[in-house]
Amino acid sequence: MSAPASPTAPATVVISPCLWFDDGLEAAMDFYTAVFPNSTVGDVLRRSDPDGGQGGVVAADFTLGGVMFRGINGGPQFRFSEAVSFQIDCADQAEVDHYWERLTDGGEESMCGWLKDRFGVSWQVTPRRLYELLRDPDPARAYAAQEAMLQMRRIVVADLEAAADAAAPA
Incomplete structure (x- = not known):
């Protein structure tokens, strides 16, 4: 307290x-x-x-x-390190793509939406939809979205949704 x-x-x-x-x-x-x-x-x-x-x-x-x-x-x-990063809350895929393209120009891609820019500063470029899917009330959908995200560099919303939808009961 x-x-x-x-x-x-x-x-x-x-x-x-x-x-x-x-x-x-x-x-x-x-x-x-x-x-x-x-x-x-x-x-x-x-x-x-x-x-x-x-x-x-x-x-x-x-x-x-x-x-x-x-x-x-x-x-x-x-030097900068990944111990501190700045998260960019993106409304949609267009915003993800804009920031990803601009910040990786001269920088370095990493996994799960992380990158280092040309100055060595770490960023997380994350769509809001990712967090919605990770909080899905169906644990199978949430897990599938998480597993899909773990394989990505730039986060692709359509691929997250496809993974979650594939895990949903028929």
Whole structure:
């Protein structure tokens, strides 16, 4: 059980993922804001040069699909891993295909709707229909959809539905 909120605790909290890039933050922001609707680049902090000029990007805020992200160019000390991924809730197969094609361009496909993009960030591209089928009240249909999904890289809704329908009693 969690402790009650402190009377001095803020009424609202904003939690934003912060992505650590070696030096690819600017390219990543440009790429991601082109892939996701309702996306913008916000504040960008650049290195200051001794002569008063500005150098490369140090840190920045950007919004993807209405969600605030922060990024830093922190050097090669840390790498992305599948331990943290971003799930894209797709309304239909067209959305799955859009995000899959865009994010795997220069990246790497994995199983069950997972991929790594060209920057090494892990994503799960999942259609809502997958979760509907996995919660099907008929356990045979749910199991068949799950087994079909486990064989896929990009999730194909029609194939999930066909597997579930084949498991349904005649």
